[in-house]
Amino acid sequence: MNRNFRVTETLLMNKLRRLARPISYIVTVGVLALSVHLPAVHAAVIGTEAVVSAQQAEFDRTRVQSLLGRAEIKQQLLAAGVDPSQVSERVDALNDNEVHQLAAKIDQLPAGGDALGVLVFVFIVLLITDILGFTDVFPFVKKPVRR
Amino acid sequence: MADTRAARAVAGGFLFFGLLAIAGCATPLQLERLAPDSFPDPIELNAVAFFPQEEYQCGPAALATALAWAGIDTTPSALAPEVYLPERQGSLQLEMLATARRHGAVPYVLRPALDDLLTEVKAGHPVVVLQNLALSWYPKWHYAVVVGFDLARDEVVLRSGLERRHLVPLAVFERTWRRGDYWAVVVMPPERLPRTAQETPYLQAVVGLERIEHWQEAGRAYRSALRRWPESLGAQLGLGNSRYALKDVTGAEQAYRAAVAAHPNSGIAFNNLAQALADQSRWDDAEAAVAKALALGGPHTDTFKATADEIRKKKNATADKRR
Numbered sequence: 056m057n058r059n060f061r062v063t064e065t066l067l068m069n070k071l072r073r074l075a076r077p078i079s080y081i082v083t084v085g086v087l088a089l090s091v092h093l094p095a096v097h098a099a100v101i102g103t104e105a106v107v108s109a110q111q112a113e114f115d116r117t118r119v120q121s122l123l124g125r126a127e128i129k130q131q132l133l134a135a136g137v138d139p140s141q142v143s144e145r146v147d148a149l150n151d152n153e154v155h156q157l158a159a160k161i162d163q164l165p166a167g168g169d170a171l172g173v174l175v176f177v178f179i180v181l182l183i184t185d186i187l188g189f190t191d192v193f194p195f196v197k198k199p200v201r202r
Numbered sequence: 203m204a205d206t207r208a209a210r211a212v213a214g215g216f217l218f219f220g221l222l223a224i225a226g227c228a229t230p231l232q233l234e235r236l237a238p239d240s241f242p243d244p245i246e247l248n249a250v251a252f253f254p255q256e257e258y259q260c261g262p263a264a265l266a267t268a269l270a271w272a273g274i275d276t277t278p279s280a281l282a283p284e285v286y287l288p289e290r291q292g293s294l295q296l297e298m299l300a301t302a303r304r305h306g307a308v309p310y311v312l313r314p315a316l317d318d319l320l321t322e323v324k325a326g327h328p329v330v331v332l333q334n335l336a337l338s339w340y341p342k343w344h345y346a347v348v349v350g351f352d353l354a355r356d357e358v359v360l361r362s363g364l365e366r367r368h369l370v371p372l373a374v375f376e377r378t379w380r381r382g383d384y385w386a387v388v389v390m391p392p393e394r395l396p397r398t399a400q401e402t403p404y405l406q407a408v409v410g411l412e413r414i415e416h417w418q419e420a421g422r423a424y425r426s427a428l429r430r431w432p433e434s435l436g437a438q439l440g441l442g443n444s445r446y447a448l449k450d451v452t453g454a455e456q457a458y459r460a461a462v463a464a465h466p467n468s469g470i471a472f473n474n475l476a477q478a479l480a481d482q483s484r485w486d487d488a489e490a491a492v493a494k495a496l497a498l499g500g501p502h503t504d505t506f507k508a509t510a511d512e513i514r515k516k517k518n519a520t521a522d523k524r525r
Contacts (some may be wrong), residue, residue, distance in 0.1 A: 098473040099509075100454075100500055103412055103424075103440035107405045114402040172371055 114160035246350030261293025264345035268389035314384030334381030392422035469498035
């Protein structure tokens with residue numbers, strides 16, 4: 056029984072030994088192919104996406120700023136005792152991703168950003184109060200640290 | 203301190219939802235703000251095909267309608283495995299966009315505005331819309347295709363479900379569409395731009411084609427973009443990149459040259475130009491271009507350096523061979 060097992064074991068080992076050489080060739084060729092291929096991945100034309108996402112950030116920022124720049128909004132802000140330029144500075148300080156979320160919110164406003172609907176006003180008010188740290192509706196707005 | 207913060211949050215929450223509730227009831231429909239004679243003539247796109255939908259499969263049916271219009275031969279049952287999720291008995295918007303792209307079309311999501319939707323239909327482009335036919339708290343989601351309207355008769359014409367010409371009063375249509383967050387998409391052949399297209403969102407849509415390596419279609423779409431926005435860096439670069447991917451190195455060079463001429467501050471454009479020149483073994487020109495990219499710097503400097511290294515190596519290798 057035991058001997059039988061040993062015989063099969065040696066047979067198996069022999070088989071493996073015979074296979075070892077071709078396998079090692081395959082692995083070597085594979086590794087070489089990878090290392091030859093690598094520099095080509097690094098130095099290549101840069102995809103259009105890189106440029107377009109930068110463009111997207113610019114596009115988003117303009118949309119948010121143009122909403123804030125509207126006369127009605129400015130008036131409302133002044134009436135609430137908030138300096139509009141300060142708000143616009145805060146928006147500039149948001150990173151691309153945050154501005155993108157903000158702009159996406161503007162797109163969802165019912166007016167699609169044209170006539171100044173009630174929701175647009177609510178949105179702006181909440182945005183301002185978020186920025187000033189009174190509310191916490193938009194997770195992407197940086198809050199001033201309060202101690 | 204925690205208490206005041208909690209109180210503030212609660213107050214904020216009340217303010218938010220309270221105002222939202224009022225606003226929800228009070229928000230007027232967009233159709234009330236349409237300029238009176240903005241769309242005086244009835245429009246109907248009779249040539250748009252009709253695929254009666256099988257049970258729940260409005261997504262595949264609507265998408266097949268739009269794709270067939272764009273010149274891509276398909277059927278709802280062929281699309282169903284790609285967009286239809288059996289356990290949800292429906293299709294997701296993102297799947298709809300991805301499937302349109304896989305078939306070589308450019309799906310362009312419209313701004314959530316009635317004006318834009320009507321403008322597209324008037325321009326001859328059928329528009330796929332997402333509707334919630336029931337109520338916000340008991341939704342019945344549905345995709346349909348807007349193929350016409352007659353504002354004088356207060357009608358919108360839809361390819362919808364089992365009806366080839368489903369007529370809906372404009373206000374009813376807008377309410378159901380509003381519950382679908384005004385989601386609307388035109389599925390364009392790459393040669394044709396949506397009438398309401400804006401540069402950056404359109405390029406984003408084309409980049410989606412680039413990502414799945416549909417270079418032919420991407421190239422044609424970038425060309426369309428350049429017809430309307432000749433200075434667009436994204437479109438110039440995209441045209442170059444798609445030609446490069448299709449092994450048209452001289453064509454790529456041309457596009458990159460246009461890009462660096464119009465945007466001398468784009469390091470990426472110079473890097474890609476350098477690459478296209480190096481592929482033609484024009485080492486000195488390539489080195490000059492990559493030097494410009496390196497001088498401009500930016501977040502892709504590492505790639506610029508790699509490009510420069512490779513050009514130098516290849517240049518030396520060919521010089522050695524000559525010797």
